[in-house]
Amino acid sequence: xxxxxxxxxxxxxxxxxxxxxxxxxxxxxxxxxxxxxxxxxxxxxxxxxxxxxxxxxxxxxxxxxxxxxxxxxxxxxxxxxxxxxxxxxxxxxxxxxxxxxxxxxxxxxxxxxxxxxxxxxxxxxxxxxxxxxxxxxxxxxxxxxxxxxxxxxxxxxxxxxxxxxxxxxxxxxxxxxxxxxxxxxxxxxxxxxxxxxxxxxxxxxxxxxxxxxxxxxxxxxxxxxxxxxxxxxxxxxxxxxxxxxxxxxxxxxxxxxxxxxxxxxxxxxxxxxxxxxxxxxxxxxxxxxxxxxxxxxxxxxxxxxxxxxxxxxxxxxxxxxxxxxxxxxxxxxxxxxxxxxxxxxxxxxxxxxxxxxxxxxxxxxxxxxxxxxxxxxxxxxxxxxxxxxxxxxxxxxxxxxxxxxxxxxxxxxxxxxxxxxxxxxxxxxxxxxxxxxxxxxxxxxxxxxxxxxxxxxxxxxxxxxxxxxxxxxxxxxxxxxxxxxxxxxxxxx
Amino acid sequence: xxxxxxxxxxxxxxxxxxxxxxxxxxxxxxxxxxxxxxxxxxxxxxxxxxxxxxxxxxxxxxxxxxxxxxxxxxxxxxxxxxxxxxxxxxxxx
Numbered sequence: 051x052x053x054x055x056x057x058x059x060x061x062x063x064x065x066x067x068x069x070x071x072x073x074x075x076x077x078x079x080x081x082x083x084x085x086x087x088x089x090x091x092x093x094x095x096x097x098x099x100x101x102x103x104x105x106x107x108x109x110x111x112x113x114x115x116x117x118x119x120x121x122x123x124x125x126x127x128x129x130x131x132x133x134x135x136x137x138x139x140x141x142x143x144x145x146x147x148x149x150x151x152x153x154x155x156x157x158x159x160x161x162x163x164x165x166x167x168x169x170x171x172x173x174x175x176x177x178x179x180x181x182x183x184x185x186x187x188x189x190x191x192x193x194x195x196x197x198x199x200x201x202x203x204x205x206x207x208x209x210x211x212x213x214x215x216x217x218x219x220x221x222x223x224x225x226x227x228x229x230x231x232x233x234x235x236x237x238x239x240x241x242x243x244x245x246x247x248x249x250x251x252x253x254x255x256x257x258x259x260x261x262x263x264x265x266x267x268x269x270x271x272x273x274x275x276x277x278x279x280x281x282x283x284x285x286x287x288x289x290x291x292x293x294x295x296x297x298x299x300x301x302x303x304x305x306x307x308x309x310x311x312x313x314x315x316x317x318x319x320x321x322x323x324x325x326x327x328x329x330x331x332x333x334x335x336x337x338x339x340x341x342x343x344x345x346x347x348x349x350x351x352x353x354x355x356x357x358x359x360x361x362x363x364x365x366x367x368x369x370x371x372x373x374x375x376x377x378x379x380x381x382x383x384x385x386x387x388x389x390x391x392x393x394x395x396x397x398x399x400x401x402x403x404x405x406x407x408x409x410x411x412x413x414x415x416x417x418x419x420x421x422x423x424x425x426x427x428x429x430x431x432x433x434x435x436x437x438x439x440x441x442x443x444x445x446x447x448x449x450x451x452x453x454x455x456x457x458x459x460x461x462x463x464x465x466x467x468x469x470x471x472x473x474x475x476x477x478x479x480x481x482x483x484x485x486x487x488x489x490x491x492x493x494x495x496x497x498x499x500x501x502x503x504x505x506x507x508x509x510x511x512x513x514x515x516x517x518x519x520x521x522x523x524x525x526x527x528x529x530x531x532x533x534x535x536x537x538x539x540x541x542x543x
Numbered sequence: 544x545x546x547x548x549x550x551x552x553x554x555x556x557x558x559x560x561x562x563x564x565x566x567x568x569x570x571x572x573x574x575x576x577x578x579x580x581x582x583x584x585x586x587x588x589x590x591x592x593x594x595x596x597x598x599x600x601x602x603x604x605x606x607x608x609x610x611x612x613x614x615x616x617x618x619x620x621x622x623x624x625x626x627x628x629x630x631x632x633x634x635x636x
Contacts (some may be wrong), residue, residue: 052603068626075633142633194627199635264636290636415608416615431623432615434630441616452611 052313053284056150056206056475056516057305061162061294062143062199063168064188064437067179075142078175078185080126082144083137085174086167088469094484095121096128096138096496097510100278106262107213107275107285114274130483130494133470134477135160135533137167143199144168144187149477150496150516153378154306156472158298159459163467165189165296169439189294190437191251194430196239198255200264201294205287205309206279206299206516211316216287217260217271219315222324223271223308223363224291225333226356228253229342229397230389231304233293234406236424236433237414238338245338246414246424251404253337254513259329264290270329278496280514289310291333296437296446298458303389306382310367319370324362340410342393357394364390392404402456408449409436479519481526483537490534500536510540 062186065082066072099119105111110428119127120381127139132150140291146164174185179185192198232249240254248254270291277286289308295301312322325348326332331348336356345353354362364386371379391398401411413432422429438444450454471481476497483499484491492508493500500510513519531537620626 064630064632066630068629068634139568141635143635187631193630193632197632197634199632202636259591265634307614403590411608412611412615419609419612420616427624427627428619430627431620435618435620436625445618448611448614448618452607452614454607454611 053206053208054153054517055312057157057307057309058148058150058204059157060145060147060200060202061164061189062145062201062203063439064190064193064199065142065144065185065295066188067183067185069183070179076139076518079139079142079144080176080185081178082168082171082185083139083324084126084131086129086131086137086171087174087179088132090411093507094128094130094488094491095124095493096130096136097493097498097500098124100495100498102276102344103152103274104262105275107273108260120191130480130484130491131167132481133160133163133489134472134475134481135167135465137164137171143171148482149471150475151472151477152474154302154309154382155378155458157305159463159467160302160472161301162298162459162464165439166464166468169441174334175495179448187439188434188437189296189439190434191294192235192239192255192516194235194237194239194433198240198252198268198291200252201292203289203292203305203308204262205289205312207285207287207312208316209277209281209283209285211539213273213285214502216312216315218325219320220271221259221329222326222359223311224289225326225329225346226336226359227304227307228293228333228337229290229295229356229360229393230307230400230404231295231300231388232337232404233295233300233437234409234433236430242334243338247340247410248337249340250333250337251273252291253333254467256330256333270333274332279516284327284516293405294437295405296444297405297408299385299456300405302458303382303385303403306378307363307367309380310379311363311369314367314370317370320363320366322351322362322366324359340397340406342397355394355542357390360386361390378494391446401416401453405446410435411447412436412445431531473521474517476513476516476519477514478521479528482524486528487534487537501538503535511538 065078067078090531104114129137131137136147144167146162151160165426168187174350175185191201228250232250235248238245238248238254242254248384255268256270258265258269258274260271262273263269264272271301272288272290274288275285277284278535327347327349334510335344335346342357343355345355347353368383371383397407398411400407405496416432417429436445441447480494480499490501491499492502497513498510500508503509527540531540
């Protein structure tokens with residue numbers, strides 16, 4: 051039986067400061083992250099002791115230097131939020147890691163809360179910048195000049211499932227799911243075939259099938275084996291192949307379908323062989339064809355379109371689910387089927403649901419009315435500005451306001467998630483500890499939180515079970531513990 | 544390929560309420576302009592009526608796009624060429 055898919059996303063945002071010829075991304079990121087004010091002390095460490103990004107899921111340890119910043123740098127670069135998220139500086143980008151959630155709809159809510167938090171921070175940061183300059187943020191994955199940054203998805207998986215099996219069934223799925231997950235891009239980069247418009251922001255950057263890297267020679271399947279949970283029981287599948295999405299419908303469908311396919315892999319429910327002859331080539335072939343008609347080559351000699359290949363997964367999922375699953379699973383199956391049907395008939399029918407289609411429809415309409423071609427700088431601007439986080443300038447938000455983007459959640463729900471953690475995972479415990487005992491929190495990681503209980507003692511509480519620490523588990527304990535010292539005492543009884 | 548072709552339905556969030564903390568105000572703003580999609584999902588009326596509706600719908604979509612392009616034209620960054628040229632990022636993950 052597949053384990054519950056606890057999950058979250060980590061989005062790296064594009065950042066620039068207009069009007070600053072000496073723009074330095076790292077100091078801008080530090081300014082941005084520190085402009086967000088909510089935690090009472092502002093001095094909570096990220097607990098790097100618990101991290102091991104160099105462990106490989108195929109069972110070995112890779113040589114390399116693990117990054118551990120000094121204490122001051124650590125505090126300046128990391129903010130753990132009372133909603134259970136982490137907002138921090140990753141290399142030269144601001145990154146928002148959502149708290150752990152248990153379903154696709156909550157993931158939409160918390161990923162969207164991240165957009166609000168970054169936009170609020172941007173406004174605060176701007177107040178500190180010299181006149182005539184302005185910080186801007188983009189939820190995208192490419193500068194269209196060969197530089198890419200990630201939107202990663204994480205899913206808790208059962209360690210008993212052989213990783214080889216995960217790779218085999220996921221490769222064809224990941225190569226083709228972009229037809230309903232892509233965020234769209236004008237042109238190509240990274241030495242790929244020229245094109246006017248392509249489905250995915252990221253496809254041009256994948257150069258190998260399976261590997262540990264995330265920044266060079268990016269693999270379709272990343273093997274980082276850092277579960278942030280009990281490593282005897284779990285692995286954390288770190289998905290780096292996706293685009294940063296703005297459409298709520300796209301985020302919901304992307305997440306829900308991926309969860310289903312992962313559960314099917316754990317339950318051995320993928321019985322058809324859909325292996326591709328050349329996944330690295332195929333991911334680009336699919337991305338470069340917005341008609342979704344191009345066939346890609348399977349290992350067994352068959353040629354299928356991405357839509358047909360996804361339909362194979364859908365059929366297996368329909369059999370797998372039967373009549374037994376939850377309302378959300380049924381909804382996901384229904385939407386998946388609907389979207390594939392539209393994609394087969396005419397992808398442009400999805401101009402309110404799927405990011406790349408929404409963007410393309412908008413660009414097509416603009417080009418037609420302004421008599422512009424794909425090389426026009428305004429067209430390239432539209433591509434970038436679709437992802438702008440400013441509510442009055444970001445083209446996605448304009449579509450949303452005009453009622454031209456189908457929504458899955460409400461603004462009220464998103465606002466709640468800016469300040470409150472999900473209630474059904476350990477993110478609840480993390481967020482509530484920060485809210486209640488913030489000044490006593492010394493350090494945080496996904497699977498631990500430590501408190502300075504007195505001047506000499508630091509107590510670390512481990513959270514190896516992502517579903518423990520939920521409101522149902524710990525609310526009473528927290529209510530009984532007026533201070534961090536009391537909490538530690540109550541926990542050790 | 545077996546892909547059901549029923550129109551896309553907006554379902555309410557019928558999950559177990561315990562999975563969905565604090566969200567009761569949810570439903571009303573969910574869909575603003577949900578329209579049946581082009582090219583399908585007829586409403587059971589006869590063909591000519593359908594064709595007329597389709598033409599009307601096409602007109603409506605065109606007007607919608609006209610208005611949208613106008614709004615976007617107003618907010619689109621000026622000096623697009625320079626703006627896009629200056630948007631350079633360091634590679635991330």
